[in-house]
Amino acid sequence: MNGIYMTPEFDVIRSDARCTACRVCQRQCANGVHSFLAEKGVMVSDETKCVNCQRCVSFCPARALKIVRNDNRLRENANWDQDTIREIYKQANSGGVLLSSMGNPKPLPVYWDKILINASQVTNPPIDPLREPMETRVFLGKKPEKVTRGADGNLITTLPPQIELTMPVLFSAMSYGSISYNAHAALAKAATELGILYNTGEGGLHEDFYPYGAHTVVQVASGRFGVHEKYLETGAAIEIKMGQGAKPGIGGHMAGAEIVGDVSRTRMIPEGTDAISPAPHHDIYSIEDLRQLVYSLKEATRYRKPVIVKVAAVHNIAAIASGVARSGADIIAIDGFRGGTGAAPTRIRDNVGIPIELALAAVDQRLRDEGIRGRVSLIAGGSIRSAADVVKALALGADACYVATAALLALGCHLCRTCQSGKCNWGIATQEPELVKRLDPDRGSERLVNLMNAWRHEIMELMGGMGINSVEALRGNRLMLRGVGLTQKELEILGISHAGE
């Protein structure tokens, strides 16, 4: 069959004056873009294979390379843009569902960028975090509704299990399989050093990482890969994954070709079999079924681990979260539509789900209206890009934020959005040993620690500016936020006033 020809998406621009034909680019590119033309003694490029991951650019010792957008254009059309037409060609050629990776890249509203933060002037003082204590410690978990006292009148100070974090951030779920052993190692080490948690995702927990258990969220998803008693016992918390922001309503599929060696053993499935996570949990077709799984996991771990229920932000998220809060969950994680993924159908990723800002605001308010906000902690995720996003999420009502894409960037990801190929040149989203070893877990961990320490300082600066010296007083403090350029409806859902009000 003759496919429709498509011009490559990128141009590889090589400066002949600078290139020494050292062939570093060739060795660095797993996609096979660069090759050496011996007869002419020059490097040549096959742009059709380029994903613009910037690996060759970063490693070229002569700084001879740059990757630019191919400026060959189809005739301009405001309705039929280039990407839409290319997708039509791809599907006409292949007959397949289009796959994409990482978060929704479409120009949909980013509410974080339309929300501004307050600062103290005159009537109360800003607090300087360099001079005064500034607290970022948080506890996630169920808070009892009533204080209890013993016969002696003293407080009974036992609490349901809580997760203690030194700052209101956790690394969110990325499975071993979707990312590499070294990426997991870096996340586990960094979480431990930072006093926060990382999350196994659905791939089970590699035996080497059990020592990091106190800083690990172990996930139980619809495929139940890698779930066994010791796994549950090892984690600091257990997460039931009901949905993912990048692909609400569907499961996952990892090709058998990638289920090899340790990945197969950790997932507890035979080598070479496809790892299919069903769209629903087949033991959860309703809210009362979720309650049973929550309590099964609690029974299995003797009520010593908080249970997180992770749901994608969808239209009816407030009612769903309210139901989950009444189902024994200790923590609800809400994942917005910009959340990342190792692979998702493009149509789902780009069209399903709602922004985390609106979902979070709606859930926090609903739980308060129902008087049950204290029963659960809320984690917001789905493209938290900076300390400012964290502060805004907290002020809207989150107890903490899940961060994944930013963490991958710290590991060297250049957001080429081609994870599904399994050929990540940065050693992150790949299982090929030659590529995996490109990521040094110790250096990766160091950069993750740097990033989070930087964010923590920024969170403290922003809080101090508002005259707040503890994250507890920031949480749900919507008076500290103002919207710019938002409609009355958007402001109403976010529960904030417009700037100037």
Added chain:
Amino acid sequence: MRPKEGQVRIPSGCAIAAVISRDGNRMSGEGMIHAMEPMHDRSNGLGGGFAGYGIYPEYKDFYALHLFFDSRDTRKACEAFLKTGFEICHSERIPTRKLPAITDEPIIWRYFVAPLQSVLRDLQLDEKEFVVRTVMRINTEMKGAYVFSSGKNMGTFKAVGFPEDVGVYYQLEEYAGYAWTAHGRYPTNTPGWWGGAHPFALLDYSVVHNGEISSYDANRRYIEMFGYQCTLQTDTEVITYIMDYLLRRQGLTLNEAAGVIAAPFWETIDRKTDLVDKEKHIYLRTLFPSLLITGPFSIVLGFEGGLMALNDRLKLRSMVVGEKDDRVYIASEEAAIRRIEPDVENVWSPAGGEPVVIRVKEGVQL
């Protein structure tokens, strides 16, 4: 039209003062008026008020409701509503004195009431909870009526004006109480009416407060889950509701409640060697994170039989305590205390987050 307080949030600076007799000796309200005089510049004439404890011994078994009304019709409607749930033992206009400095006065009445037992049984509520719900209902639903005091054997008196004038206006020299608190307000905007003046009171809890808390909306949105409605958008209102929630509804002690709203820093808790105390603080901070109050405040909480003074944990507002014989004085400035007790002894500044609780001695008839 300029919005009234409650429709907008108005930050304020302030002056506070308080006195209590540990022997339960009753003092005229006049002393507090004089105490406020040297702190005149801490107020700007847009709010002043007082709370007196032990001032209604003849009605001490009845809840003393103090109300503002905007018209006679509102008063009649409100009285009809009160009669559906309470026996009104006595009602009267609160006596005031005409002063050029105090204008735009509402109609101010007080009612000495007892909840009807049959109504309590039907609603399955205890007496205090029923009073609280009635206060919330009037303040949120009955336009033009506002309950600003609702405790037994105590009362608050407040207005827009300088505190010295407000005290004279309410003829406080006619009242005698074992404890008094006073407040002068420095709001940034015109409140438009008298509700936002301090003290703020619910049941026998009253709060005078100097500061602007940065945790306001976190506190408000949490406490509103439990039936409280912050109609005035002031810090003092939300602090009063928090104290009622922690002390009455959760049954915490004053020290425990102080450990919630002005919690020790984690690094202080981590260093504690008294493990029981350490456990207690971890528990309180973990259980009530949304009731931590940040930003500057100095408050005096009045309650039946005592006062509690408390500063924010960084001590961002001045507050001193002094003693003389059976009396303990609290004020924003030492000058205020010395005006009414030149020979005051043991003057000290309590540390941030360190509650100072003074109670009338046990066995004293209040």
